[in-house]
Amino acid sequence: xxxxxxxxxxxxxxxxxxxxxxxxxxxxxxxxxxxxxxxxxxxxxxxxxxxxxxxxxxxxxxxxxxxxxxxxxxxxxxxxxxxxxxxxxxxxxxxxxxxxxxxxxxxxxxxxxxxxxxxxxxxxxxxxxxxxxxxxxxxxxxxxxxxxxxxxxxxxxxxxxxxxxxxxxxxxxxxxxxxxxxxxxxxxxxxxxxxxxxxxxxxxxxxxxxxxxxxxxxxxxxxxxxxxxxxxxxxxxxxxxxxxxxxxxxxxxxxxxxxxxxxxxxxxxxxxxxxxxxxxxxxxxxxxxxxxxxxxxxxxxxxxxxxxxxxxxxxxxxxxxxxxxxxxxxxxxxxxxxxxxxxxxxxxxxxxxxxxx
Numbered sequence: 512x513x514x515x516x517x518x519x520x521x522x523x524x525x526x527x528x529x530x531x532x533x534x535x536x537x538x539x540x541x542x543x544x545x546x547x548x549x550x551x552x553x554x555x556x557x558x559x560x561x562x563x564x565x566x567x568x569x570x571x572x573x574x575x576x577x578x579x580x581x582x583x584x585x586x587x588x589x590x591x592x593x594x595x596x597x598x599x600x601x602x603x604x605x606x607x608x609x610x611x612x613x614x615x616x617x618x619x620x621x622x623x624x625x626x627x628x629x630x631x632x633x634x635x636x637x638x639x640x641x642x643x644x645x646x647x648x649x650x651x652x653x654x655x656x657x658x659x660x661x662x663x664x665x666x667x668x669x670x671x672x673x674x675x676x677x678x679x680x681x682x683x684x685x686x687x688x689x690x691x692x693x694x695x696x697x698x699x700x701x702x703x704x705x706x707x708x709x710x711x712x713x714x715x716x717x718x719x720x721x722x723x724x725x726x727x728x729x730x731x732x733x734x735x736x737x738x739x740x741x742x743x744x745x746x747x748x749x750x751x752x753x754x755x756x757x758x759x760x761x762x763x764x765x766x767x768x769x770x771x772x773x774x775x776x777x778x779x780x781x782x783x784x785x786x787x788x789x790x791x792x793x794x795x796x797x798x799x800x801x802x803x804x805x806x807x808x809x810x811x812x813x814x815x816x817x818x819x820x821x822x823x824x825x826x827x828x829x830x831x832x833x834x835x836x837x838x839x840x841x842x843x844x845x846x847x848x849x850x851x852x853x854x855x856x857x858x859x860x861x862x863x864x865x866x867x868x
Contacts, residue, residue, distance in 0.1 A: 521575060521596060529568050530601065531556055533577060536569075537589045537597045541844055544769065546586025591809030591818055594843050598806055604851040616849075618645060619856060626864045631655060635758050638837060638861045643761025645853045648768075648841030649785075653795045654756040655834040655865065660716050664708050664742055666701035674701065674738075676745045688745035693737065704738045717743055756835075757788045757795065768842045777817055790814045795836040798824035804851050808843055819843050823850045825858040829865045837861060 525533070535556040539547045549565040556565075569587055572578045577593035580586070589597065626637050635654045642650025663679040672695050678686045696704075712720050721743050728736050762785050765778065784791055794814040798805050807815075807822040815822060823845075824838035837858045839850050 521577070521592075524575065528558060528560070529572060531558060532565065532568050533572055533589075533593065534597060534601045536572075536578060536587060537593060537601075540588055541846055544844060546581055546588050548586040551586070589843075591811075591843060594808045594821070594847075595811075598808065598847050602847055602851075604804075604848040604855075615856075616852075619853065626860055631865055634861060634864055635835075636760070638857055639758040639760035642837060642839050642853065642857055643764065645857075646839045646841060646845075646850060647761075648764050648839050648845070649762055650760045651791065651795065651836075651838045651840060652758050652861070653792065653799070653835040653837075654758065655829055661708075661713055661720065661742075663713060665705050666696075666738060668696060668698045668701055671695050674741070676742050678742070678745065686745075690741045690745060692741065696738075701738075704735050707735055708739055708742070712739070757792050759785045759788075759791075765841075781815060781817065781820075784814060794822065795824060795838060798838065799826040799833055799836045801826065804855050806847065806851075815840060821845060821847075823847070823854045825854045827858040827862040827865075829862055834865075835861075 532552055535552055536547045539551060539555060549562040549569060552565050552569075553560060553562050558565075560568075569578065572593075573580065573587065575592075576590055577596060578587040579590050581588060626634050626641070632654060635652050639650040639652040642652070644650075660681055661678065662681045663677075665677040665679075667675040667677065669675050669689065672692050674690050674692055674696065676688045676690055678688070680686075712723070715723070720739070724731075724736070724739055724743065731739070762782060765781065791814060794807075794812050801824075804823060804825045807824075809818045809821070812822050819842055820840060821843045822838055822840050824836050826833045826836050828834065837854055839845075839854055841850070
């Protein structure tokens with residue numbers, strides 16, 4: 512989950528007393544949703560400190576940018592920096608084994624049987640709905656990325672310097688792309704290139720083809736190399752355009768979040784993110800390259816347009832290969848330990864169900 516630059520030195524600046532008070536304040540604010548005052552901390556922190564001493568520590572925490580004082584209250588609330596420090600250094604979230612139903616929260620245990628491996632796309636929709644219902648926030652899931660493998664490539668001449676590239680995947684999925692070439696090719700040259708590429712590159716992923724091209728470019732005839740590079744580019748564009756593979760569920764839950772339910776301008780921007788999906792796909796794609804659960808707090812994701820929103824994500828695997836991401840989008844005032852557990856177990860449920868197909 513990694514502490515961002517600028518927070519690295521803060522843990523060393525906090526003594527045990529300050530850490531306990533910050534942890535207590537964050538936990539109380541997450542539970543109650545109201546600013547936390549020194550008297551509340553005095554009662555609930557377990558420390559034998561006077562309210563005056565606690566106020567002094569709170570002033571230090573505020574100076575470090577970890578808590579803030581709303582205009583309408585004498586209490587304090589955590590900032591995004593405060594939540595980040597809490598999540599990275601004070602939070603313990605126990606992962607559950609999928610068969611450990613006895614120790615899971617009842618709603619999470621009941622959900623373990625909610626996914627049915629009849630159709631992959633239906634599993635993804637069920638998982639997004641499951642994340643939303645368990646978290647009471649927004650659930651997001653990316654459908655498994657199609658294996659970017661060439662089963663068959665074909666080039667057809669459309670006109671001068673215009674060629675149709677036909678890419679056929681192992682599952683029979685066909686993608687067409689029109690490319691513009693640096694010179695004109697006859698259909699005979701295109702057939703020769705088609706036969707050569709299918710004989711030498713079929714069955715490789717786009718990335719494997721790209722790497723082989725780097726090594727073999729000098730040995731290939733110029734027209735073969737140019738057409739192969741065009742095919743790789745076309746295949747990459749097909750993958751980049753797969754924004755319809757993001758399923759979002761529970762957007763309306765954010766309307767009830769008190770921190771921003773009345774900020775219609777920002778809500779419109781957020782709903783645009785859900786509708787367009789391109790930026791959301793980029794965030795989830797980055798998350799799929801990380802191991803385990805990843806948490807973005809406030810503006811760290813550069814995708815959700817709220818300082819008051821957090822994103823909790825985890826990649827899922829099918830047959831040992833990471834193919835997608837599940838996540839929850841909700842307010843920074845969320846029960847992070849529970850969200851981590853929900854996202855973690857859902858990622859493993861999705862992976863198990865899709866692997867069993």
